[in-house]
Structures are given as C-alpha cells and as structure tokens.
Amino acid sequence: MSGSQKLMKRFLNPKRKSPPPATNDPDHEGPSNSTIRSTRPCPLPVPTIRRESTVNLNELPYDPADRKRISEYIGPKLQDEIRRKYLVRDPYRPQRGFKYPQRSIGNIQRRFSTKWYDKYDWLEYSEKKDAAFCLYCYLFRDHIEGQGGNDAFVVDGFDCWNKGCRLKDHVGKSPNSFHNTAVKRCNDLLKHDQSVVVALDKQSKVTHEEYMIRLNNSISAARYLLHQGLAFRGHDESKESKNRGNFRQLGDLLADQNENTKRIVLIDAPRNNQMVAPEIQRDIAECYAERRDKDILEAMLEVKLLKRKFQQIRDDGWDSLLDKTYSFCEQYGIPKLDMEEHRPA
Ligand SMILES: [Zn+2]
Structure with missing residues (x-):
C-alpha cells in the first residue's frame, strides 16, 4: 500500500473502539490485536457500511x-x-x-x-x-x-x-x-453511478443545481480536512449525535453560512442524496489523492526533461551556449556581456 493510500485510509476509517467483525476475507485489513487491546469498548454504534472490510478498492x-x-x-x-x-x-x-x-x-x-x-x-x-x-x-x-x-x-x-x-x-x-x-x-x-467522478451524469429527482451545491459543500469540507490532516469520521454520525465527526460537522457549518445552501444541504436534501455518505467521503479523498499523484508524476517528468536539457547544453559545449545566448541578445536588442572570464577551464 502506498503512503498516500495509507493516509487516505486513516482519514476515512472512524476511530474504531470495538473489534471488527470476524471475517475470512483475505483482503480484510482490520486493526492489529495490539490496537484492539489498547482501546476501550465504545457503547455508541459504529457505522456498519465498511467496504474496505471486504475489498480495498485502492489495492x-x-x-x-x-x-x-x-x-x-x-x-x-x-x-x-x-x-x-x-x-x-x-x-x-x-x-x-x-x-x-x-x-x-x-x-x-x-x-x-x-x-x-x-x-x-x-x-x-x-x-x-x-x-x-x-x-x-x-x-x-x-x-x-x-x-x-x-x-x-x-x-x-x-x-x-x-x-x-x-x-x-x-x-x-x-x-x-x-x-x-x-x-x-x-x-x-x-x-447510474452515484460516485463523485461521474456526478455530472447523475440526473434524479433533485435538480442538477441542488445536487452540485451539496457536492460542492462536501468537497469544501473534505478539502479542508485533508489539508489539515484531520480525521473525517466520527464515532456516532447519527442525527441525534452531538459530535458527528469532522466531515459532517464542518459540512453543516459551511452550509449554515448561506440561507440557500442551508436549505438545500441541511433541510431539503433527500436522505439518499446528501453527498455525505462514507462512500462519497472516500471518493472525494481518492480524487485528491489521485490528483496529487498525477502532480508528482508531472513534476518528476519536468525535472527529467530539465536535466536532459542541461546535459544537452553541457554536451554542446561552452561555444555553442555563447552563440545561442548572443543570438538571443541580438534578437531582442539586449547588450552583450563579455563572458570570456566565465569560460570553464
Ligand atoms: Zn472487448
């Protein structure tokens, strides 16, 4: 598992305080025994939808x-x-x-x-x-x-x-x-997918605009949490809970800042389209992780190309570099400097 995947997993798994259900699935990755021993059982219900316990899609x-x-x-x-x-x-x-x-x-x-x-x-x-x-x-x-x-x-x-x-x-x-x-x-x-990646294709009873407002609200909350390295999930994310976890609490707070958003996100959102489900949280986090990976790859490519360019300059030699520099100066009317004293030995 890559570092970013581990990081994402930490964000998206609630801090479990009771042992995971027994499973024979070889892909299952539960906390180690030592983790379980070191924590107290929690009387509050733990969200039961945990796809990671079946197959880790990132793997x-x-x-x-x-x-x-x-x-x-x-x-x-x-x-x-x-x-x-x-x-x-x-x-x-x-x-x-x-x-x-x-x-x-x-x-x-x-x-x-x-x-x-x-x-x-x-x-x-x-x-x-x-x-x-x-x-x-x-x-x-x-x-x-x-x-x-x-x-x-x-x-x-x-x-x-x-x-x-x-x-x-x-x-x-x-x-x-x-x-x-x-x-x-x-x-x-x-x-028919409800994932973030194809969110724009989703057309259901709710209007597209309202759907996007809810999605944007969730993305804003997720972006902040990822940036700060904070956990997403809470021990109890039910409506009655006083602390529903960072993602939901922050999403509610953001929505509360604007009357229209508040109505769409907090009041009128259909139960099955609130854009706050664990799957949505995970999808948003994955999108960011994949984008970061892409940024890193592109940066590595840039460095590679730059190194190649420098090597080419070295291979062509000092005179070739001077010629190119002087012709550039001529083209743009820049006074030429005497570079002889900088000539490499
Ligand atoms: Zn085919």
Missing part, C-alpha cells in the same frame, strides 16, 4: 494478468463497485518509455504496437504476460452470453502481434457483439 491489481475474475467477488454491489473503479482508472497501459518486448513470429521480429492505443480505447496491456486485453469485456465477461467471453483479449491475452486485424475482429461488426454489449453495460453502469 485492486492494475496489471490484467494479476486480476481475479469479477465473478469471484461476492455480491452484485461489490462487483459493480469494482467495475466502476476499473472504469475510473481507464485501461491499464505501461508508462511512456516502456520497452515492449520483441519476439520472432515467422522469422520477423514483432512486438505490441502502441499505435493500437489510439484506435482502440478499450485496449490494455499486461507487462507481466506481454499480452493485450480488453478492459470492457473483462468487466462483464461472466455476465454476457456468447462465445466472445472466450476470446483471447478476455481470457489469456492476445499476443499475435502480426495479426493486428484481430483487434478489429474483437470489436465485431454487430452492435450486439460481445464486445459492444460489454461497452454498453459499462456505459449503463456509469450512467
């Missing part, structure tokens, strides 16, 4: 070769959550610069072609197997009738790099082909 494997079949996860709700997670991540593709291995097919050296990525948005690649897969068909493989479920892109991975036409064949011509049906199922899933 779902990325490489297609490492993934379990969706049908191996128990329960349609969990299966849909896992599908959503994979859809939000997009098809798995190695980072830029990855060297796709070559091998001889019919005495010609062949390898996976990255040009296929541009043409097929479902395409993913397993570094472990050196094989291509279809994300959408993986997600609905066991829930669509037809032979397509046995296709190489779905089962063991496609690696006939000399047969690029097979990618087109996988999609099929019919709108009801196995693949196209899987794509439709994915779109339907996202359309």
